[in-house]
Amino acid sequence: MATLKEVKTKISGVKKTAQITKAMNMVAAAKLRGAQEKMEDFRPYTAKFVEAMSNLSGGANTNAFPLMENRDVKAVELVVVTSDRGLCGSFNANIIKLALQKMVEYEGQGKKVSFVCVGKKGYQLLRKTDKVRKRYNETMGNFQMFHAREIATDLADNFLNGTTDKVEILFGEFQSVVRQVPAVAPFLPVQPVAAEEGAEKKITGDYIYEPSSEEIMDVLQPLYLNVQIYHAMLEVGAGEHAARMTAMDNATNACKDIVKNLTVVYNKARQAAVTSELMDIVGGAEALK
Amino acid sequence: MGQQIRLEVVTPTGAKVNEDVDIVNAPGYGGDFGVLANHAPFLSTIKIGTLTYENGKKRESLMISGGFCEVSNNKITFLVESAEAGSEIDVERAMRAKERAEKRLAQAAQQTDNFNRRRAEIALQRALARLKVANR
Numbered sequence: 001m002a003t004l005k006e007v008k009t010k011i012s013g014v015k016k017t018a019q020i021t022k023a024m025n026m027v028a029a030a031k032l033r034g035a036q037e038k039m040e041d042f043r044p045y046t047a048k049f050v051e052a053m054s055n056l057s058g059g060a061n062t063n064a065f066p067l068m069e070n071r072d073v074k075a076v077e078l079v080v081v082t083s084d085r086g087l088c089g090s091f092n093a094n095i096i097k098l099a100l101q102k103m104v105e106y107e108g109q110g111k112k113v114s115f116v117c118v119g120k121k122g123y124q125l126l127r128k129t130d131k132v133r134k135r136y137n138e139t140m141g142n143f144q145m146f147h148a149r150e151i152a153t154d155l156a157d158n159f160l161n162g163t164t165d166k167v168e169i170l171f172g173e174f175q176s177v178v179r180q181v182p183a184v185a186p187f188l189p190v191q192p193v194a195a196e197e198g199a200e201k202k203i204t205g206d207y208i209y210e211p212s213s214e215e216i217m218d219v220l221q222p223l224y225l226n227v228q229i230y231h232a233m234l235e236v237g238a239g240e241h242a243a244r245m246t247a248m249d250n251a252t253n254a255c256k257d258i259v260k261n262l263t264v265v266y267n268k269a270r271q272a273a274v275t276s277e278l279m280d281i282v283g284g285a286e287a288l289k
Numbered sequence: 290m291g292q293q294i295r296l297e298v299v300t301p302t303g304a305k306v307n308e309d310v311d312i313v314n315a316p317g318y319g320g321d322f323g324v325l326a327n328h329a330p331f332l333s334t335i336k337i338g339t340l341t342y343e344n345g346k347k348r349e350s351l352m353i354s355g356g357f358c359e360v361s362n363n364k365i366t367f368l369v370e371s372a373e374a375g376s377e378i379d380v381e382r383a384m385r386a387k388e389r390a391e392k393r394l395a396q397a398a399q400q401t402d403n404f405n406r407r408r409a410e411i412a413l414q415r416a417l418a419r420l421k422v423a424n425r
Contacts, residue, residue, distance in 0.1 A: 041303035048299055048368050052332075052359065145301050145370055157404065207361075210333040211318050216357065219318075219334040223355060223370070230301060 004273060007266040011259055018255035024087070025248035032177070032241035039174070039234050049220075049227055056217050065214075066160055067221045068190045075112040077133070077164040078102055079155065079187065081171040081232045082122035083240035084137065089250075091172055091180055091243035092121040095236075098182040099126065099170050114164070118151060118233065148230035156225055159188045171232040172239040178246060180239040187228060190221050292326035295364040296342055298351065298372050305351070305372045310342040313365055315358060324365050331360040335369060337414040339422055350375055352422040354415055378423040387416035 080099045082092045099122075103113045117123040117135040126132055136151060158164050167188040172180045209216060293309040313324045316338030324331070337354045356369030390413035397406035 038302070042301050044304060045299050045301050045368065048366065052357065052368070149370070153408075208329055208331045210322075210331070213332075215318075216332060216334050220357060223357075226370070227301075 004266065004269050007262055007269060011262045011266065014255050014258050014262065018252050018259070021248045021251040021255065025245055025252060028088075028241045028244040028248060032238060032245060035234070035238040035241055039238055042231070042234055046227060046231060049224065053220060053224060056213055056220065065190070065217060065221060067156060067188065067225075070189055071165045073111060073165045075114065075164045075166075076106045077114050077116060077155070077158065077167045079116045079118065079151075079167060079169045079229075079232075080122040080126065081169060081236045082117070082119035082125075083236060084120040085240070086121060087247065088240050088244035089247035091240060091247075092119075092125070094180075095170055095172050095182045096122065096125045098184065100129075102168070102170070102184065103129070103131070116151070116155065118229075119236065145226065145230060148233060149226045152222065152225040152229045155188065155229075156222060164188070169228065169232050171236050172243075174235045174239040174242065177242045180243055185228065185232070187225065190224065292363075293344075294324065294326040294328065296367075297364065298340070298353070298367045298369065300369055300372050306342075306349075308344065310344045313340070313342045315340045315353075315367070317358075324360055327363055328360045328365070331358075333358055335367065337411070337418050339418060340367065340372070350422050352378065352418045354418070373419065373422070375422045375424075378419050380420065380423045383416050383419040383423065386412060387420065390416055 078099055080095060082095050086092065099115070103115075106113050113131055114133045115122075115126050115129070115131050117126060117132055120137045123132060123135040123137070134154065136147065155164075155167055159167060166186075169185045169187045171183060171185070173183040174180055207213075291311070293311055294313065295308070296310045296313055297307050298305040311325070314321060315324070316336045317333040318336065319333075321338075322333070334357045335353060335355065338352075340351045340353045342349055352371075352373045352375075353367065353369045354371050356367060358365060358367045360366075390409045393405060393409035394413060397403075397409055
């Protein structure tokens with residue numbers, strides 16, 4: 001039986017933990033709002049971009065562009081986008097699990113696999129595979145386009161000089177506040193963007209292109225890569241905060257449960273102590289008679 | 290006042306400009322070009338430089354970098370990685386960036402390091418464009 005004092009200390013400790021998790025929950029909620037706004041801001045840009053890409057790449061010969069070249073895949077690079085901080089449930093672990101699964105799958109096919117980690121957590125967990133080629137830390141907090149540009153340029157250079165033949169991005173897709181799923185998106189070679197149905201009619205063939213449509217594609221493709229990386233970073237950013245919100249909410253509830261149970265234990269112990277003291281007094285009084 | 294054209298400048302951090310203007314001047318692939326109302330459909334890549342537009346007597350400049358622009362249905366849309374008005378530009382930071390880029394460029398020239406040279410060149414262009422807009 002735990003002593004009264006022990007139980008009391010434990011209760012106050014758990015209460016303090018609950019306070020912290022509650023605060024973290026609220027911070028995550030506020031940050032989530034900011035991240036979601038960023039996503040909203042970004043959406044018109046992507047929408048326009050995809051539209052233009054599909055207009056241009058419609059009839060293009062895919063092997064004419066070095067970034068679209070489909071080669072025999074010998075080396076695969078996986079870009080793993082995770083958060084910088086932990087304490088967000090299984091969010092990062094799920095992404096890593098998918099990454100390892102992909103690694104096993106590709107290695108089973110006799111392909112060389114390397115990782116590029118964006119976000120600290122991914123590196124911490126993938127370090128032991130010894131396949132991390134490059135890592136980018138502390139880029140998730142502020143979402144700057146130039147981070148995305150730097151990463152995309154590096155990946156594209158590696159693709160162009162033949163070090164990698166295929167690049168995929170793994171990230172946590174933000175589906176809703178309560179649902180984030182790890183997802184894989186093809187990155188390189190650049191996929192021709194298929195025009196959505198209905199959008200087809202909007203294509204007007206009589207644009208004046210300056211320079212030619214092929215040369216515009218040459219300029220657009222690297223930008224498109226930036227957009228994809230940036231998109232993944234935004235998704236992970238929002239997903240991280242949403243996951244942390246849920247995780248911290250669960251933690252707060254668990255703390256409350258523990259406090260409840262401990263209070264019961266505390267009261268029982270207190271009553272037992274009172275009863276035994278009473279017995280002593282009664283016993284002493286009896287002896288004096 | 291004659292007809293106007295709708296100008297939209299879209300960046301990854303949201304729409305920057307969305308208004309009717311008289312004329313737009315932008316740095317295109319083959320040099321600067323101007324667009325008036327009812328321009329034919331047109332698509333061009335955009336270099337780092339200054340975008341200016343006029344609305345009546347008002348004349349505005351934006352520093353823009355990398356992207357493309359599309360003209361259709363009396364609307365001109367710029368899709369650029371960044372667009373900054375003169376008042377938003379941190380002149381000191383741009384100055385520092387310029388010096389840094391120049392230094393790197395000098396280093397890269399000795400080592401014939403193409404990758405770094407390209408990067409420094411772009412950084413220098415960006416810094417110069419910023420300074421130009423900020424000084425208007």
